[in-house]
Structure formats: C-alpha cells, structure tokens
Amino acid sequence: MLQPNDDQGYKEFQAKINTLVKLIEQQIKIAQLLNKHQQVDNLRNLQNIVQSTTFKVMILGEFKRGKSTFINSLLGEEILPAFATPCTAIINEVKWGETQRAVLYFNQVDGAAKKEPMEIPVDEIEEYVVIKDDADQSQAINESPYEKLELFWPLELCKNGVEIIDSPGLNEHKTRQQVTESYLITVDAIILVLSCEQLFSKSEQEVVVNKLKPMGHEDIFFVCNRINMIRKKDEIDKVKQFAIAKLSPHTRLGAERIFFINALGALDGKLDNDHEALQKSGVTQLEAVLQKFLTNERGRVKILRPAQELKNAINEIRKTIPEQIGMLQTDVVELEERYAAAQEPLNILEGKRRSIIQKLALSIEDSKEQVSYKTKDFCRELVPKIKTIAQEYELQTEIKLLFQDPRPSIEAAVKEITSHLESQLEAEFLNWQNTELEPLLSRRMENIKNALEHEATEFINKVDNLRLELSGVSISKVEVSKGDVGVRDVSAVERIFSAAGGFLIGGLGAAAIGATFGYQEMLKSLIPQLVIGIIGYIFLGLNPITLVPMLVAAFVQGKLMEGGLGNRIKQEVGKKFSEQINSTTVDIVDRVGKGVSEELNKVKNLVDQGLEAEIRNIRQQVDNVLAEKQKGQAEVDKKLKQLDILAKEVNRIDQELYDLISQV
Numbered sequence: 001m002l003q004p005n006d007d008q009g010y011k012e013f014q015a016k017i018n019t020l021v022k023l024i025e026q027q028i029k030i031a032q033l034l035n036k037h038q039q040v041d042n043l044r045n046l047q048n049i050v051q052s053t054t055f056k057v058m059i060l061g062e063f064k065r066g067k068s069t070f071i072n073s074l075l076g077e078e079i080l081p082a083f084a085t086p087c088t089a090i091i092n093e094v095k096w097g098e099t100q101r102a103v104l105y106f107n108q109v110d111g112a113a114k115k116e117p118m119e120i121p122v123d124e125i126e127e128y129v130v131i132k133d134d135a136d137q138s139q140a141i142n143e144s145p146y147e148k149l150e151l152f153w154p155l156e157l158c159k160n161g162v163e164i165i166d167s168p169g170l171n172e173h174k175t176r177q178q179v180t181e182s183y184l185i186t187v188d189a190i191i192l193v194l195s196c197e198q199l200f201s202k203s204e205q206e207v208v209v210n211k212l213k214p215m216g217h218e219d220i221f222f223v224c225n226r227i228n229m230i231r232k233k234d235e236i237d238k239v240k241q242f243a244i245a246k247l248s249p250h251t252r253l254g255a256e257r258i259f260f261i262n263a264l265g266a267l268d269g270k271l272d273n274d275h276e277a278l279q280k281s282g283v284t285q286l287e288a289v290l291q292k293f294l295t296n297e298r299g300r301v302k303i304l305r306p307a308q309e310l311k312n313a314i315n316e317i318r319k320t321i322p323e324q325i326g327m328l329q330t331d332v333v334e335l336e337e338r339y340a341a342a343q344e345p346l347n348i349l350e351g352k353r354r355s356i357i358q359k360l361a362l363s364i365e366d367s368k369e370q371v372s373y374k375t376k377d378f379c380r381e382l383v384p385k386i387k388t389i390a391q392e393y394e395l396q397t398e399i400k401l402l403f404q405d406p407r408p409s410i411e412a413a414v415k416e417i418t419s420h421l422e423s424q425l426e427a428e429f430l431n432w433q434n435t436e437l438e439p440l441l442s443r444r445m446e447n448i449k450n451a452l453e454h455e456a457t458e459f460i461n462k463v464d465n466l467r468l469e470l471s472g473v474s475i476s477k478v479e480v481s482k483g484d485v486g487v488r489d490v491s492a493v494e495r496i497f498s499a500a501g502g503f504l505i506g507g508l509g510a511a512a513i514g515a516t517f518g519y520q521e522m523l524k525s526l527i528p529q530l531v532i533g534i535i536g537y538i539f540l541g542l543n544p545i546t547l548v549p550m551l552v553a554a555f556v557q558g559k560l561m562e563g564g565l566g567n568r569i570k571q572e573v574g575k576k577f578s579e580q581i582n583s584t585t586v587d588i589v590d591r592v593g594k595g596v597s598e599e600l601n602k603v604k605n606l607v608d609q610g611l612e613a614e615i616r617n618i619r620q621q622v623d624n625v626l627a628e629k630q631k632g633q634a635e636v637d638k639k640l641k642q643l644d645i646l647a648k649e650v651n652r653i654d655q656e657l658y659d660l661i662s663q664v
Contacts, residue, residue: 009295010160016303019660020310021050026653027313030646034320035624038613039313042501050306054095055294058165058183061193062204066225066263070193071166073266073283075155080166090146091183092166096159097152104128105147117150125149162294184215185528188298189290191221196230196239196260200246206423208250210430215528218252219293221259223286228262259286303664307657312490312498314654319467320621321647326471327625328636328643335629338470339622345466346615349459353611356455357604363451364600367444372593374440378432379585382425383578389424390574393417395566413566417573418544425577426535433531441527441596448600449493452607456492463614470622496610499617530595534588538580544573 024047031039061067068080071094079094102122106115120128128146158164165183184190190212194200212220224243230236240260248254261282269278278284327335397413468474490498547569628639 007156007160007291009291010162013295013299014161016299016660016663017050017053019656020303020306021047023653023657023660024050024306024310026649027310027317030317030649030653031313033642033646034317034324035620036317036320036617037620038499038501038617039316042498043310043313045501046306046309050302053161053302055162055189055298056165056187057162057189057191057290057294058167058187059191059193060167060207062201065193065195067193068166069267070191070223070225070261070263070283071164073263073270073281074164074287075153075157076267076270077153077155078267078271079151079153079155090168091148092151093148094151094153094155094158094164094166096155096161098154099152100154101150101152103150103152105150106145107147109145122151181211181528184211184217188294189219189221190217191223191290193223193225193263194243196224196227196243199224199239199243203423206426210426213250214430214433219257219297220251221257221286221290222247222251223263224258224260225263227260227282228265256289259289261286300664304661307661307664308490309498310657311654312495314650314657317646317650319464321643321650322473323467323471323621324625325640325643326473327622328628328640330472332626332629335470335622335626338472339626342466342470342618342622345462346618349462349466349615352455352459352462353608353615356452356459356611357608359451359455360448360604360607363444363448364597364604367441367448367600368593368597370440370444371437371596372589374436375589375592376585378436379581379588382428383582385428386421386425386577386581387571387574390417390421390570390577391567393420393570395570399565410565410569413569414544414547414573417570421573421577422539425538429531429535433527437530438527448603453491453493456496456607459611460492460495460614463618467618467621470618493607496614497606498610499613500606500609530592533591533595537588537591538584544576547572547576 024043028040028043028047031043059067059071061070071080072078075094080092100122102120102125104118104120106117108114128149165187167183192204192208192212194204208220222243224239227236227239230239243260244255244258247258251257259282262280263283265277266281266283268274269276269281330338395413395416397409397416399409399413629636
C-alpha cells in the first residue's frame with residue numbers, strides 16, 4: 001500500500017511539541033525544589049494537555065456524497081463502511097492505535113451513573129451502531145444508548161497526530177444532525193464533502209451559513225468529489241467554474257480551499273500502490289494543504305498558548321527566587337516579626353477576595369436574568385411569526401388526489417412544509433443569536449471584564465507589595481522574563497487564572513480564557529451551543545407527520561377539497577410548530593439562563609481559586625523559609641547555593657522557550 005503524502009510538516013510539529021513537553025518537565029522539577037506545589041500541579045496538567053495534543057479533522061457530508069469513501073482514501077484503508085442507507089446516529093472517531101480496537105461510549109441517562117466505555121469486536125461494529133429497521137429509525141435514533149464509537153487503527157495519518165471524525169450525515173435525521181453540531185466547536189478543521197453531480201444543495205448551503213461560519217469556521221475545506229463522473233472536458237471546466245463561484249465566498253482563502261477529487265480513485269491508488277492514479281485523484285494536493293493548515297495555523301495556537309502558560313510559570317519563579325534569597329539572608333527574628341505584621345494585610349486580602357467573588361456572583365445573576373428576559377421575548381414573538389411563515393410558503397409538492405390514495409401526497413406535503421419551517425426556525429434563531437443574544441452577552445462580559453480587571457489589578461499590586469516587604473527585596477532585583485515573539489506580558493486577571501491552572505479552559509484549540517480575558521472566544525463557544533440545544537429541544541418533541549391521519553380523514557369525509565388542502569396542511573403544520581414553541585418556552589428560557597450562568601460561574605470559580613492561590617503562596621513561602629532556617633546556617637547556605645543554580649537553570653529554560661517560540 002502506498003504511504004501517505006510527505007508528512008514532514010507533522011513530524012516537525014511533533015518535534016516542537018516534544019521540546020515544549022521537555023521544557024515543562026524541567027520547570028516542574030524547579031517548582032518542586034522550591035516547594036511551589038500549586039505550580040507543580042498546574043504544570044503537570046499543562047504537560048498532559050500538550051502531550052495529548054492532536055489535530056481533530058471533522059468530515060461532513062450529506063448522504064450519497066461519497067463521504068465514507070473519501071475518509072477511507074485519507075486513511076489508506078477501507079476502515080469505514082459505505083452503507084447503502086443512512087444508518088447510524090453516532091460519531092465515529094478514528095485514532096492511532098498499535099492494534100485494531102473499537103470502543104463504544106454510552107450516553108448519559110438522567111438520574112443514572114454513566115456506564116463505562118465498552119470494547120467490542122471490530123467485526124461486530126454494525127451489530128451495535130447500525131439501525132436496520134427503517135420504519136423505526138426515528139425512535140431508534142432517539143433511544144440509541146451510544147454517544148460515540150472510537151476506532152483505534154495502526155494508520156500513518158493517525159500516527160502523525162490526526163484524528164478523523166466521521167459525523168452522521170447532515171440531511172439524514174435531526175437528531176443525527178444535532179450530534180454532529182455538538183462537535184463543531186471542538187475540531188481544528190472542517191472538510192465538507194460535496195458531489196460534483198449535485199453541487200452545493202440548499203441544505204448544504206444552510207449548514208455552512210447557519211452552522212459552520214457562526215461557530216468560527218472560516219477556513220472550510222470544500223471537497224468536490226466524483227469529478228471523474230463528469231466525462232467531457234468542457235463540462236468539467238463548467239463544473240469547476242460553478243463550484244468556485246458558489247463556494248469561494250464561504251471560505252477564507254476562496255479557491256485555495258476548494259478541491260476536485262476522485263475519492264474512489266485515490267483509495268484504489270493507495271491500496272494498489274498506483275502512484276499515478278493517486279496523483280490524478282486530487283487527494284494528495286488536499287492532503288498537502290491540510291497538513292500545512294494544521295501544522296502551521298492550528299499548530300501555532302497549540303504551541304503558543306501553553307508556551308504562554310509556561311512563560312507565566314517562569315516569571316513567577318523569577319520573582320520567587322530573589323524573594324527566598326532575601327528571606328534566607330534575613331535574621332530569623334526579624335523575618336518572624338515581618339510575618340506577624342503581615343497577618344493583618346493577609347486578612348485584608350482574604351476579605352478582598354470574598355468581596356470580588358460576591359460582586360462577580362451578583363453580576364452573573366444579573367446577566368442570567370437579562371438573558372432570560374431576552375429569550376422569553378424572542379419566543380413570544382416567534383409563536384405567531386412561525387404561523388405566518390407557514391402560510392406564506394408556496395408548496396412545491398403537487399397534490400393530485402383524484403382516484404388515488406391521498407396519504408402519500410399529503411405526507412409528502414407535510415414533510416416539505418416541516419423541512420421549510422425547520423430551516424426557517426434555525427434561521428430565526430441564528431438572526432436572534434447575532435442581533436440580540438450575542439450583543440447582550442458581549443456587553444455584559446465587557447462590563448464584567450472591566451470591573452474584574454480593576455479589582456484584580458488592585459489585589460495583585462497588594463500581593464506583590466506584601467511579598468517584597470516580607471523578603472526585603474527591592475523591585476529592581478526581581479527579574480521578569482522579557483516579552484517574546486507571540487508571547488506577551490499578562491494582565492492581573494490572566495495571572496489569577498494562571499495561578500488557578502485555568503489558562504487553557506476549553507483546550508488548546510479553543511481556549512475560553514486566554515489572550516486578554518478572551519470572552520469573545522467564550523461566546524463563540526457558548527452561544528452556538530445554547531442555540532443548538534434550544535433548537536434540538538424544540539425538534540425533539542416535534543413530529544408533524546402525526547397530522548397526516550387527521551388530514552387524510554378530513555379529506556375522505558369531504559371536509560377538504562384539493563384546492564384547500566394545501567392551505568390546511570400549512571395551517572396545521574404551522575400550528576404544530578407554534579404549539580411546540582409555546583409549550584417549551586419556559587424550559588427554553590431556563591436552559592439559556594442556566595447555560596449562561598454555568599459558563600460564567602466557571603470564570604468566577606477560577607478567579608476564586610486564583611486569588612486564594614496568591615494568598616496561600618505568600619504563607620507557604622514564608623513557612624518554607626522559616627523551616628529551612630530552623631535547620632541551621634549550613635543548610636541555609638546550601639539552599640542559597642541551590643537557588644543560585646536554579647536561577648541559571650530558569651534562564652536556560654527561558655532561552656530555549658524563546659528559541660522554540662521564534663521557530664513557531
């Protein structure tokens with residue numbers, strides 16, 4: 001089998017990750033020697049995150065676009081089955097493994113402990129995840145006990161740290177679609193598989209405009225599969241021109257993110273060691289561009305964010321070492337007197353901490369109330385609006401009932417208007433999200449950020465002044481690392497988050513609190529999740545097909561003529577949607593309010609932990625020095641020599657980190 005395209009970029013990225021892991025490990029050893037227990041824990045967590053860094057690539061595509069074949073062409077083996085019908089409601093994650101394994105994860109059931117993942121035989125996957133009875137698909141999907149399937153496979157692409165996420169089809173079932181949407185905020189790259197035989201359908205356009213772009217995916221990779229099915233050269237040129245014109249506006253680099261491929265030809269080329277066929281398929285060109293995007297653009301983020309956290313740790317140690325030297329060189333009686341005098345300022349800091357947290361809690365509660373009011377008003381306005389949208393829609397389904405069974409025609413019309421209303425409902429929520437919810441939360445977060453920054457700066461200044469008073473060291477002797485390319489001085493709030501080990505909320509790819517208290521990133525993650533949850537909740541209890549028997553009966557009994565049947569269908573389906581929105585409004589308001597509150601409370605809890613850590617650090621440092629001095633002057637002298645060595649070691653780590661950042 002042919003090996004994948006040149007993977008030098010992946011190897012270079014992994015080498016940088018390994019260097020960063022090594023530097024974090026060296027910093028951990030220094031923190032241990034200085035009894036900086038909180039920093040040790042934080043750096044261990046950071047190290048684990050960096051070591052487990054992968055590139056998550058989600059492959060999206062509607063049914064019959066060749067998605068599974070395309071994924072297999074990337075992997076170089078026929079791993080995923082190309083089922084003849086839409087058949088699974090769960091995510092498939094393909095990852096590196098020395099041996100072939102399959103692990104099923106269970107959904108969380110309300111009121112019950114979540115089941116442990118279950119390993120299943122690879123050749124029995126279909127028995128667990130494939131829905132065989134189409135007649136019962138809707139119920140089977142909703143009642144599926146499984147969350148996702150992990151496939152571990154010895155594949156070169158996965159060995160390079162790439163995870164392929166195969167999503168349920170976009171046009172198969174609403175529940176499947178929601179499973180896919182819940183993953184969108186976690187992935188590094190999106191590849192949308194289209195078919196050259198039916199390019200960029202209305203539903204595919206809606207996914208890009210209403211789902212992918214609002215979640216921040218501006219670099220979408222469009223893969224136009226089955227270009228080989230277009231035989232004539234002039235037709236191929238027309239297809240390409242059409243695709244570029246339609247797709248370019250939806251991805252940041254335009255035509256550079258649009259690929260025309262033959263997925264089956266690529267798979268056969270890899271399986272048959274046919275290099276020429278592989279090159280002609282167009283997949284190798286995509287692989288090269290994808291590798292560059294992942295290792296350069298996404299990889300840069302995955303290195304610089306933990307590098308910033310390591311830099312924070314280095315700066316803290318650079319302050320700690322001269323402070324410890326100052327206290328070790330101070331007479332023990334004088335140091336004890338300073339420590340006794342510091343108790344009142346420490347108690348004041350404790351009170352300041354409680355005050356900051358109390359103000360944050362009040363701001364969070366106020367934000368929750370404002371968002372809840374806004375959500376309630378929106379739902380109230382939506383109830384009559386959805387009825388109007390239904391009535392104004394022109395049915396495309398031709399209703400021919402004379403001498404025929406009326407059910408198929410009525411059912412087709414119900415499905416058509418249902419699909420239209422679902423699409424319009426999503427568009428209404430998206431518009432509300434952009435024009436009402438996001439601006440409101442942005443204003444609230446900006447106010448919280450400004451108030452918190454002011455309070456945090458005052459708190460940190462008092463902490464640093466107290467540390468200097470206890471150590472007797474002048475501020476000029478406290479060396480702080482110089483700013484590096486891509487890494488900068490941190491604010492008081494960021495220092496507090498860092499002290500709590502919370503700099504990387506959400507992971508390396510989507511840190512919710514990084515940069516300058518990046519609430520914009522938090523909102524990019526939070527708001528789409530809230531809206532997806534609301535829409536999913538509405539759709540969950542909505543099944544307009546149940547209207548069909550009533551409409552059929554009304555027609556059979558002569559209560560409806562053909563001409564009035566279309567209007568009646570629109571009226572009944574619109575009414576069904578309005579009733580569902582009306583009946584779920586209270587729950588929707590509660591869900592949105594709780595969602596906002598829970599996310600902001602994560603910030604509050606981190607602030608509390610960070611403030612507490614700053615105070616605890618002062619006490620621990622003095623206690624450690626007093627304990628050292630109790631051992632006698634010889635041990636103090638030994639400790640002073642060790643601190644001198646550690647200072648040089650920190651400088652070396654900092655220089656190597658600077659070199660790494662410069663490479664990135």
